[in-house]
Amino acid sequence: MNVLENPYRHAARAIDLPDDIPFPSTDMTRPRDLLARCPVAATTPLVNADRLTDVARLSVKDERSRMGLGSFKALGAAYVIASEPDAASQTYVTASAGNHGLSVAAGARVFGAKAVIYIAESVPDSFADRLRAEGAEVRREGQIYEDSMAAAAKAAADNGWRLLSDSSWPGYTEAPRRVMEGYLCMMAEVFNQITSMPTHVFLQAGVGGLAGACAAAIRARWGDGPVIIVVEPDAAPALMNSIQAGEFVRTDGPVSDMGRLDCKEPSLIALKGLARDADWFCTLQDSEVAACLPQMARHGLETSPSGGAGVAALMCAAGRFGLDQGARALCILSEGPA
Numbered sequence: 022m023n024v025l026e027n028p029y030r031h032a033a034r035a036i037d038l039p040d041d042i043p044f045p046s047t048d049m050t051r052p053r054d055l056l057a058r059c060p061v062a063a064t065t066p067l068v069n070a071d072r073l074t075d076v077a078r079l080s081v082k083d084e085r086s087r088m089g090l091g092s093f094k095a096l097g098a099a100y101v102i103a104s105e106p107d108a109a110s111q112t113y114v115t116a117s118a119g120n121h122g123l124s125v126a127a128g129a130r131v132f133g134a135k136a137v138i139y140i141a142e143s144v145p146d147s148f149a150d151r152l153r154a155e156g157a158e159v160r161r162e163g164q165i166y167e168d169s170m171a172a173a174a175k176a177a178a179d180n181g182w183r184l185l186s187d188s189s190w191p192g193y194t195e196a197p198r199r200v201m202e203g204y205l206c207m208m209a210e211v212f213n214q215i216t217s218m219p220t221h222v223f224l225q226a227g228v229g230g231l232a233g234a235c236a237a238a239i240r241a242r243w244g245d246g247p248v249i250i251v252v253e254p255d256a257a258p259a260l261m262n263s264i265q266a267g268e269f270v271r272t273d274g275p276v277s278d279m280g281r282l283d284c285k286e287p288s289l290i291a292l293k294g295l296a297r298d299a300d301w302f303c304t305l306q307d308s309e310v311a312a313c314l315p316q317m318a319r320h321g322l323e324t325s326p327s328g329g330a331g332v333a334a335l336m337c338a339a340g341r342f343g344l345d346q347g348a349r350a351l352c353i354l355s356e357g358p359a
Contacts, residue, residue: 022337024303025261029296036296037268038289039191045237045294046202049209052100056206062088065207067214068354073320074336077221077348081322081332082211085357088127097121097230098185099128100203101196109133112182116162116169117152118144118227118281120356121187121200126155137176139169143276143283165276166284188228188288198290201234208238211351218243219351221342224299225252225330227284229260229291231355236298247351248342250301252334254279259287260295261302278307281327281356301342305330309337318358328356 029036056062065087070079087096098121102108108128112135115125122138129136136157140149142164149159162172170186177184189197222239224232232251239247251260256274263270269289277283295302310326313333317324322332331352338344 022303022305024301025265026301027264027299030300038293042289042293043194043198045233045290046198047237047241049205052203052206053209055103056100064210070320076335076339076344077350079350080215082353084355096206097187097200097203098124101199102128102132113185114173114177114182115185116173118166122152125185126152126157130156139173141165141169167286187230189290194290201230204231204234205238208235212242217349219247219349221248221348221350223250223252223331223334223352225282226260227282228288230288233291233294237294240298249299250303250342251295251299252330253304254282255304255306257283257285258304259285261304263287263292264302279326279330303334305334322354323358324354325356325358328354
């Protein structure tokens with residue numbers, strides 16, 4: 022585990038980003054009210070997992086059953102599509118390294134739209150089959166997520182399709198900010214379920230949408246109380262390296278087993294929010310996460326390397342981040358094992 026304390030957390034200076042990049046939304050009302058009308062939008066459980074680790078008492082938000090899609094990502098793109106009055110006449114296009122594509126596909130199917138999902142060559146065929154089962158057209162492009170994202174953006178411009186990415190960049194912020202707003206439903210549930218404010222929150226990150234949305238909600242509700250730790254693969258430390266550089270940077274590295282988190286460029290909205298809200302950034306090797314997964318499975322928390330990265334970081338964090346015997350940790354099990 023490599024760690025970096027966030028120099029911007031309580032600093033007067035801000036990270037160097039374009040002025041038009043917004044902070045993440047903290048408005049839980051709109052997505053909560055809209056998704057409450059969805060018949061499959063049931064609350065997911067908050068699980069006591071104290072026996073999993075002696076580093077801290079542990080609560081795990083278990084997103085494996087979310088809306089039948091098996092991931093928190095169901096809350097994002099589907100929420101955006103549901104809120105658009107002309108959805109049925111649209112073709113939504115995106116790139117996906119994982120569950121964001123499922124949310125776009127499922128949302129498009131439910132509301133009568135079309136979905137085209139670009140995936141990189143490294144994405145397993147089994148995931149492509151899941152996208153097709155939700156009615157999406159699947160196209161492969163490039164070796165990494167960023168290649169497929171460029172192809173999706175070009176297809177949107179060439180065909181007049183609606184680009185619905187979970188990442189953001191200069192000139193493209195409205196849709197991804199609303200995707201992140203959908204994730205706030207998960208935190209609204211946590212606030213109702215948890216009995217005591219956590220002292221530590223571990224949030225795994227790819228482009229950073231989940232981490233950025235959750236961290237903003239945590240600061241809005243609990244202020245400076247919890248220590249927030251952002252967790253990335255050491256093969257894709259896009260957020261950590263950007264924080265260290267003081268500006269957006271692209272990263273290079275091998276393909277990570279944490280495929281859903283294997284994103285070499287951060288979302289600028291997430292980066293701006295986490296520079297303000299996160300206390301620490303850390304990276305894990307694939308082997309560190311893999312060593313934790315069997316123990317998690319034995320305690321009823323079977324998941325993928327991506328889904329369990331936050332919990333794995335806690336399990337590897339003895340002696341770090343101010344954790345002690347009185348610590349109360351919150352982690353998100355963001356997807357199932359498939």
